[in-house]
Amino acid sequence: SLLITLVFFWIVAIGIAYFLSRSSMKPILKSWKRQRQFSANAAHELRTPLTVIQNQMEYLLTQPKARVVDQVEPISTSLDEVRHLQTLTNRLLMLARSDADIIQINRQSTDLKPWLEHALKPYVEIAASQRKSLVQLIKVTGHGNVDSDLIRQLLIILLDNAIKYTPEGGTVTVSAERVRDKLKLEVRDTGTGIPDADKGRVFERFYRSDKSRNSKTGGNGLGLAIAKWIVTQHHGTITVKDNHPKGTVFAVIIPL
């Protein structure tokens, strides 16, 4: 009877393996795999800033008699990493919620020009404080149906990147216009540019081009994945191309 039991379990195991490998199960297995990969990447991204903060705190503990001026550097390094962790956790939460279909898009009639100008206002100063200029060409008028919170987040992601990847003295240009019944938003910079081989991948979660991975720009590769999700929720498109003579252009088209 032991033999019969073994054969029985063997047949059941083969049956389960066959069922799992059938095409109807493939999307589920793929999504499990994606979720596992997502958690692993997220943990990996959390580890680096935590290690830096730990090292700085341990260092401070070994210097109980240090003067305040000598503590400024380790504390500000730690604070930078805390800010980095804040952005990272907010973005991870946003993606996790989008996967779970928890975020509802809430389109409301919005007076586009004043709303866009208001959203862009802080960035004029942020750019100036880094010796870069922000030019606004807001030609759109009238109302449009958008989720203004989400579109503002999208703009922030594109502007943050444009400023981050543009060296001092460079220019970031934001333009908005209505093309028939669509809103066309463009963020153009004179920065490092994105190699052709990376253009297709920058919207993937955690993807960073080698160029930015090696530099000290401190990103996490989640911004554009969120930007893409926001645009898709609005049934729009987002594309990337080269700016001439140098830099990058992100163009977003959203039906109003």
Ligand code: ADP
């Ligand atoms: P990150 O937090 O790394 O900036 P994103 O998802 O926002 O993550 O962008 C993914 C990658 O795309 C970046 O790491 C960078 O390599 C590239 N990238 C995005 N925007 C720009 C830009 N304006 N100029 C140059 N490279 C960019």
